[in-house]
Amino acid sequence: MIRSSAAAALGALFTAASGSWLVAGGWVDPQLVALRATAVMARDVPGFVQEGLALVEPKPWLQMGALLEMLGGPTTLAALPVLAVGVGGVLLGKGYERLRSTGWNAGSAIGAIALLVVHPFTLWALSRTGPDILALAAFAVVTASIRQLAEERTARRAISLSLVIACWSWIDPRFVYCAPALLPLVLGSVPAKMLREAPSGLLLVLGVPVGGMLALSSWLGWASTGDWAAALEALGSEVCDLVPAEAGSWLGPDGERFLGAIGAGSALLLVSAPVLGSCLFRPGASLRLAGVLVGSCAIPVAGFATARALGCSGHPLQFLFLAVAPVVSVLAECRTGARRAIALGLLFVAVAGAWVWVARSDEGEIVRWRTALLHRPLPEPHPGERALAAFLADGPATLLDDRLGMPVVAALGRADRLVLPPDPLFLEQLIARRPTVRQIAVPDPRRPGAERDRSNRTFPDLWERGRPGWQLVYDQLGWRVWRRREDGPSAAASIDPAPRASR
Amino acid sequence: MSAASIPAGGSANEAVPRLLGTELLEAGLVERSELDEALAYARRWRVPLGRALVALGFLRPIDLYRILARQLGLPFLDLRRFPVDPDLLDPNELDAYVAWQAVPWRRIRGRTVWATTEPQALLARLALRHPTTPAVVAVTSTFDLLATFQRCFASELTRSAIEDLAAHDPDCSARTVFTSAQLVAGWAVVSAVLLGLAVAPLQTILFLNGILLAAFLASVAFKAFLATAGAVLPGVDTTVDRGELDALREEELPTYSVLVPMYKEPEVLPILAAALRKLDYPLAKLDVKLVLEADDHETIAAAKALGLEGIFEIVLVPPSHPRTKPKACNYALRLARGEYLVIYDAEDKPEPDQLKKAVVSFRKSPSNTVCLQARLNFYNDKENWLTRMFTLDYSLWFDLMLPSLDRFGMPIPLGGTSNHFKTSVLRELHGWDPFNVTEDADLGIRLAQKGYRVGVIDSTTFEEANCHIGNWIRQRSRWLKGYMQTWLVHMRKPVRFAKIVGPKGFLAFHLFVGGTVAAALINPLLWVTFLTWITTGSTSFETIFPPWLMYPSILALILGNTILIYLSAIAPVKRERFDLTVWALTVPLYWILMSIAGWKAVIQLVRCPFHWEKTRHGISKTTAAEIAAAKFGATA
Helix, strand or coil, X not given: CCCHHHHHHHHHHHHHHHXXXXXXXXXXCHHHHHHHHHHHHHHHCCCHHHHHHHCCCCXXXXXXXXXXXXXCHHHHHHHHHHHHHHHHHHHHHHHHHHHHHCCCCHHHHHHHHHHHHHCHHHHHHHHCCCHHHHHXXXXXXXHHHHHHHHHHCCHHHHHHHHHHHHHHHHHCCCHHHHHHHHHHHHHHHCCHHHHHHCHHHHHHXXXXXXXXXXXXXXXXXXXXXXXXXXXXXXXXXXXXXXXXXXXXXXXXXXXXXXXXXXXXXXXXXXXXXXXXXXXXXXXXXXXXXXXXXXXXXXXXXXXXXXXXXXXXXXXXXXXXXXXXXHHHHHHHCCCCHHHHHHHHHHHHHHHHHHHHHHHHCCCHHHHHHHHHHCCCCCCCCCHHHHHHHHHHCCCCCEECCHHHHHHHHHHHCCCCCEECCCCHHHHHHHHHCCCCECEEEEECCCCCCHXXXXXXXXXXXXXHHCCCCEEEEXXXXXXXXXXXXXXXXXXXXXXXXXXXXXX | CCHHHCCCCCCCCCCCCCCHHHHHHHCCCCCHHHHHHHHHHHHHHCXXXXXXXXXXXXXXXXXXXXXXXXXXXCCECCCCCCCCCHHHCCHHHHHHHHHHCEEEEEEECCXXXXXXXXXXXXXXXXXXXXXXXXXXXXXXXXXXXHHHHHHHCHHHHHHHHHHHHHHHCHHHCCCCCCCHHHHHHHHHHHHHHHHHHHHCHHHHHHHHHHHXXXXXXXXXXXXXXXXHHHHHCCCCCCCCCHHHHHCCCHHHCCCEEEEEEECXXXXXXXXXXXXXXXXXXXXXXXXXXXXXXXXXXXHHHHHHHCCCCCCEEEEEECCCCCCCHHHHHHHHHCCCCCCEEEECCCCCEECCCHHHHHHHHHHHCCCCEEEEEEEEEECCCCCCHHHHHHHHHHHHHHHHHHHHHHHCCCCCCCCCCCEEEEHHHHHHCCCCCCCCCCHHHHHHHHHHHCCCEEEEEEEEEEECCCCCHHHHHHHHHHHHHHHHHXXXXXXXXXXXXXXXXXXXXXXXXHHHHHHHHHHHHHHHHHHHHHHHHHHHCCCCHHHHCCHHHXXXXXXXXXHHHXXXXXXXXXXXXXXXXXXXXXXXXXXXXXXXXXXXXHHHHHHHHHHCCCCCCCCCCCCCHHHHHHHHHHHHHHHC
């Protein structure tokens, strides 16, 4: 007999071990880099009030990181993995508990959880010990809430779900893409009387929390950039920003790769076959519940398809790992030994299939992750950004957009000589279109994600030709730095702030 | 009846008395079928047959007591024709007289003759008190006895209704609106602000802005916490299930007093009578008292004209100041006979099983639970926009927030009606504060301050929602004034209060009672500031709202108001009143009314703190239909 707490402890241990293994393999997580950079910016960039407020944007771990950055740099990078290990433990412990509460014996439950853990989707989230595992936990709560609503169909559950979804929308940018797939499940599960008598009221009850969160994001965008729509745009592009991946298109040359990912994601849906089958062929069984469970598994797949169709260039694993959460609910609904055996068999097939897909994938980040897992030589991450950071360390004030500049800030470890977006000076430079800073760092616009770099967007020829009166002082590994000549135009109005003391 | 006809040294007839039922049948006062039915009920309820007959409306009380006297061989006293000798009455014994249902009538041949409705019990009591002196008793009717209490003890009842709390527990009485210490503290705060404005105006304004912002956010966060917990937490409602109700043995149920204070609202009496008749509680164990003002002739006449059954009694409160509902309730409280007591408004329609649910809840609650608040809602919610808003308001308050306050052990300000009490504790605390115009909210907090618990039961009383804006503002201004009184009373000794209710309760008191008033007062100022800023684009606000204050203020405005609208939207969902949710979008207009009422309350607190803004009832179209239905039900 294994207790839930022991299962949770084992889960935490496994999460920590897989994370350590990955780091030992040379893995540097881009999300942690972004976190570290944001925390540094919060500490060093003027206009901290606005930035401090912008920290309330949909990444709760950012606030934590900023707080820890005040206490000392290294803790920032350590804190999130520690939190993730804890959440990983709770998640696996709860999964085990759920299976046991529905009649699974300890051995079968451990076996099912073990199969889930070695599934590459789960391992992706667990081993990276970053925000993804928090997103997985949030999605697990969402799917559990949908299931409870489908089972009870009470107003209390509907309100509860609306609040849970609001929290999810707050902490996970994937929500934007998954919401359309979520809607039919919610509408199919709310009390029929509610839907029949007051559809507008229902919309209000379910929509206001999410709408409030979006309004809050909009306000944050206004508070930090002066643009009400900025945060919403950021919310939509968050996934792409986190991991700028190779461009893909729906039916273009990458179509096969995309469809392969969908196939691998959908393989997990096979696990729900016994439940669906039993509902279809057993009188009195709840088709609604079965539909909701299967639908929950499909949400991440649909979310990924939506993101891809909308032109987001994220890679499949950014979404598909979420599908693991509802699979536990599906397994819990397999109430007979035969169905459990079938479900476990299908899960095994799904695991094997997903590993085959991961092994064949050529998505940059998946390849790096796979390489790190296997402890094979991994190219140094962000070499261009590290080199640029070294160059900028003792130079004059430099304008830098953080969209691709996060690794630069993280590598530099301070931002007192950078003019970054939270600094009002940054916007002034772009709005006036007459930069007065001494230097501008600009990424190669051909790099993925560089087209959204605000320097590139404001000055389309900056990369190629610079500005009149400016000279190229740095050109390495996808970054250029243009410096204004001392005798050039607007030299008299140049800004070269003295280094600001770090707090 | 003359004094000489009282048997000297007499007691109950020692011969085997004839059966009461036989006497009544022979006298032609009841039918055989009525007697059989009453006998069945008397056994089921375990009450004397006579009381069952009266409760069922088969027999007039005066006829019962006449026959009872004959049966026992005792004289019957008509106290209206032969009133008591006032010199024999001891005001200090009033509670005993009420408990015994007896009064010393006159002295005859050196011995006191008692008039009572319960001769055997009285004889036993008197024998215990004066074992060497045989008692002399006569029978009288309950109405005569009640009339005697009121006539002879009017001044004592009035004095105690007004003075008792202020005399015995002055710290808890709102008779003094502001204590000296509060005036000094208020003066000090105002002086400090003025001094600050003179010396460092900008910093002072920033400080005040910051305080307002923090208070607003705290209040919104607290309400959001309470309401969402009330809406989604399983087990937040203390429920009494059907099985528990069925397990109740009616013969074990205690007497329940029902006080219905009324003033100038004769039109709604039929609703009340119909609703009380529907109560699922042994009628013979109900002690219903219509508490009327003695100069409210219209309502008195209407009550008498209804021909109410024997369970209804009319208590007439002599005119005196303050003319408040709590004073009237205190007056009637001394005359109540029930182990438990509940207050209903005249137009109330409690759910029939409410009293039984209260009994079950009292029995299964901790022993310090001395009050239970039933939920309130409206039967005319669809009448107009205001009634819909009022329904949302009440749903949020009674369905979501009060259960949460109960669940988390915080003080509960009682709502104006359907408060169920343990009568003895209520008397011990000297009842309601007659100088507080929301005596109910104050009493809830006072109970917490005395270490007692107030709970919430899952039974609803339906009322008439105010459907006229003027009437609504009058009512709400009284409530908000009462909240201010309550806050001031309990902040006289804040440290002691905090020690008793704990930090959680202390915070809840400020956010719930103080926050409700503050929100009503401050909201218009914030909105006007915001709208002026938006419409004029003025930069002059930038000085008093620098970025570190402006951004959170706008956040508070947007997010805070969104949250409050959302809470209003989910409020009716618990009752599956989904049609009301969309109306929550208009709740900001309701807040304007709230603010008007709030500022009116402030003015009244200074000018006429004890003035009772009377709420007119019976003005709803739905109420007219309810009255017609009640009248039809009574005649059918």
